[in-house]
Every structure is written in C-alpha cells, then in structure tokens.
Amino acid sequence: MHPWxxxxxxxxxxxxxxxxxxxxxxxSYQGQEGAxxxxxxxxxxxxIRSYDAPLPVSRGATVYVGGGTPSLLSxxxxxxxxxxxxxxxxxxxxxxxxxxxxPGTVDEAYLRGLRxxxxxxxxxxxxxxxxxxxxxxxxxxxxxxxxxIILLSKKVGFTRLSCDLIYxxxxxxxxxxxxxxxxxxxxxxxxxxxYGLSVEPGTVLSHNLRQGRWILPTDDETGNMYDLIMDRLVxxxxxxxxxxxxxxxxxxxxxxxxxxxxxxxxxxxxxATRFDGRTRENNPAYLAAYERGEAPEIECLSPAVQRxxxxxxxxxxxxxxxxxxxxxxxxxxFALDYGPQIENxxxxxxxxxxxxxxxxxxxxxxxxxxxxxxxxxxx
Numbered sequence: 001m002h003p004w005x006x007x008x009x010x011x012x013x014x015x016x017x018x019x020x021x022x023x024x025x026x027x028s029y030q031g032q033e034g035a036x037x038x039x040x041x042x043x044x045x046x047x048i049r050s051y052d053a054p055l056p057v058s059r060g061a062t063v064y065v066g067g068g069t070p071s072l073l074s075x076x077x078x079x080x081x082x083x084x085x086x087x088x089x090x091x092x093x094x095x096x097x098x099x100x101x102x103p104g105t106v107d108e109a110y111l112r113g114l115r116x117x118x119x120x121x122x123x124x125x126x127x128x129x130x131x132x133x134x135x136x137x138x139x140x141x142x143x144x145x146x147x148x149i150i151l152l153s154k155k156v157g158f159t160r161l162s163c164d165l166i167y168x169x170x171x172x173x174x175x176x177x178x179x180x181x182x183x184x185x186x187x188x189x190x191x192x193x194x195y196g197l198s199v200e201p202g203t204v205l206s207h208n209l210r211q212g213r214w215i216l217p218t219d220d221e222t223g224n225m226y227d228l229i230m231d232r233l234v235x236x237x238x239x240x241x242x243x244x245x246x247x248x249x250x251x252x253x254x255x256x257x258x259x260x261x262x263x264x265x266x267x268x269x270x271x272a273t274r275f276d277g278r279t280r281e282n283n284p285a286y287l288a289a290y291e292r293g294e295a296p297e298i299e300c301l302s303p304a305v306q307r308x309x310x311x312x313x314x315x316x317x318x319x320x321x322x323x324x325x326x327x328x329x330x331x332x333x334f335a336l337d338y339g340p341q342i343e344n345x346x347x348x349x350x351x352x353x354x355x356x357x358x359x360x361x362x363x364x365x366x367x368x369x370x371x372x373x374x375x376x377x378x379x
C-alpha cells in the first residue's frame with residue numbers, strides 16, 4: 001500500500017488561548033472558561049466517535065495536538081480525547097505524538113502527565129527570548145518562563161523538543177534575532193522552527209502597521225536576519241529539511257512530513273481540515289456551529305489541483321518531489337507535465353535535479369512562494 005492510500009496523521013485542534021497574539025489569525029478564542037472548554041471537549045469526542053474514515057488509518061499514524069493553546073485543557077480532558085481515538089480504532093502505535101504548549105501554562109506535574117498519556121514530543125511557542133519583543137507580540141510569557149519550560153521539559157524526560165522563533169517583527173534587529181537564536185540553541189532543543197513574519201489581515205499587527213504605530217524592518221534588514229539564521233543553525237548542528245524547519249539528526253517532525261509529502265490525514269475540532277487525497281473537509285470555525293454538529297464544507301479537488309498541491313508541498317522540503325511518487329500517484333510524467341516551468345526554475349538557479357527528485361536550491365528556498373507559483377496553472 002502506498003502512503004497516500006491511508007491516513008498517515010491525526011490532528012486535534014484545541015482553539016482556546018489565554019490571549020490572542022498580535023500577529024495571529026489562527027482559529028482561536030481567548031477568555032473561555034472551564035465550562036466552555038468542557039462543552040468543546042465533549043463535542044470533539046462526539047465528532048471522533050461519529051466520524052467513519054473513508055480510508056484505512058495507518059497503525060503508525062502520527063498525532064498532533066495543536067491550537068490555540070492545548071495546555072489549557074486538563075490532563076483528564078486530554079485522556080478522554082485520546083481514549084475516544086483508541087475506541088474508534090484510529091490510535092494504535094503512533095510514530096510520534098506531539099503536543100503544543102506555551103511557556104507559563106504547564107508545570108512539572110502536567111508535563112509528567114503528558115508523558116504518561118503517550119506524548120513523546122513537545123512543540124513550544126517561544127517566538128523570542130527578548131522580553132520587549134514578546135510584549136509587542138502579545139505573548140503572555142516572559143523570556144525567563146520560556147527558558148524554564150525548556151529546561152523543565154528536558155528534566156521530566158522529553159528528549160524531542162521543538163521551539164518556534166519569529167523574525168522580521170517590528171523593533172527586531174539582526175542583533176536581537178541572533179541573541180535569541182544563540183541562547184535557544186544553547187538550551188538544546190532537538191528541533192527549531194523559524195518563521196518569517198507574515199502580516200495577516202484582521203490582526204492587531206496589521207491594524208497597528210496601517211495606523212503607522214509600528215514599522216516593519218526593511219527588506220534588507222529582514223534579509224540579513226534570514227542569512228544570519230541560516231548560517232547559525234547549520235553551524236550549530238541543525239539540518240534544514242524544510243523551508244522553515246531545522247532538526248538535529250533523526251528528529252524531523254514526522255507529523256508535519258505527512259502534510260509536506262501530501263499524504264492523507266484526519267483532523268478533528270473547530271476549524272480543522274481533513275484530507276483524503278482527493279477531497280478536503282473543513283469543519284465549522286465557530287464554536288457554537290461546531291458544537292451543534294454542523295456539517296463540514298466539502299472541497300473536491302480536481303486531478304490538476306491535486307498535482308499542483310503535491311508539487312508545492314513537496315518542494316517545501318529539501319528532499320523535494322519524488323518523480324517515482326508523482327508517476328505512481330497520477331500515472332503521468334512530471335517532466336512532461338511541467339517542462340517549461342522546470343527549465344525556468346533551473347535556469348534561475350532556484351531548482352535542481354538530485355537522485356530522482358526535483359528540489360529547490362537554497363536560493364529557491366529563499367524565494368519559495370515565487371517558485372511554487374510557477375506550478376499553479378488552475379484557477
């Protein structure tokens with residue numbers, strides 16, 4: 001069986017947070033108390049129990065609990081969700097179970113409880129180790145709390161730790177980004193995700209930029225940050241395996257690779273999106289609609305759209321697109337389907353052929369979105 005013939009991952013969305021960050025446009029809700037969270041967990045469990053997957057679920061399917069801030073749920077609520085997955089036959093021997101947590105929301109007992117539930121990887125929303133930057137981002141934690149959660153997680157036995165950083169934010173400089181990155185690497189997470197700032201409509205960040213209250217770093221300044229990050233991470237022993245993700249040997253995110261390899265995945269929760277290789281199911285984003293059990297929106301993908309999405313998702317990775325996988329999945333030749341686009345990207349120095357894969361060069365990675373657009377031919 002090919003990996004695209006079964007669900008390879010399961011995503012659980014927990015949409016609650018203490019405070020919405022100034023840059024965030026994710027589906028999340030702040031200020032929801034225990035009763036609201038309890039209603040949501042019951043609705044999530046109902047969805048899991050009532051959903052009959054149209055494809056087999058791989059016994060090793062990964063699990064990712066994201067948000068929002070999943071660590072606002074109690075361990076008992078998380079145990080009930082995992083139990084529902086097992087009862088339904090969706091959770092067997094996962095290759096990886098990742099849990100997102102924010103500094104200041106967990107203590108040692110909670111982390112030990114996560115390990116007892118089978119969580120073997122934490123994704124920590126650090127973003128910066130400069131307090132002034134954290135305040136501007138609307139983060140609720142301090143740099144000291146960020147340092148503490150990394151050390152505490154390692155103390156209780158989490159060897160697989162991923163930490164997020166942002167660059168290109170207002171007031172950031174190459175020096176401040178370097179300081180955060182250098183200190184973070186010294187704390188020793190096994191995985192680091194670094195995201196260039198994306199300004200999304202409707203966010204506090206977008207509003208303050210339009211009002212002239214905040215100013216973004218210039219393109220040259222952001223470019224210097226990018227070059228510095230690439231240099232420091234490689235010298236620090238982190239391998240780049242995706243546009244924004246770097247890992248110590250053997251510690252790539254197995255769940256995220258499901259997405260990037262364009263394999264099917266289940267997803268449950270408000271605003272969550274499932275994918276079976278041909279269709280997407282988009283759950284209602286509003287809590288009330290989700291809790292009422294309103295049906296998801298169904299998006300049927302044409303073969304042309306499937307091919308395009310497979311290409312640009314795989315091109316996010318350093319490995320790139322496997323020509324054999326493309327041919328086996330679609331019964332077509334990638335080189336014949338996209339000859340002019342391939343030739344153009346290679347001519348620009350943005351892409352190359354390597355060991356049966358078509359992949360982006362480091363320069364192509366820097367201009368990723370422009371490279372991906374070359375393969376979008378459908379409306």
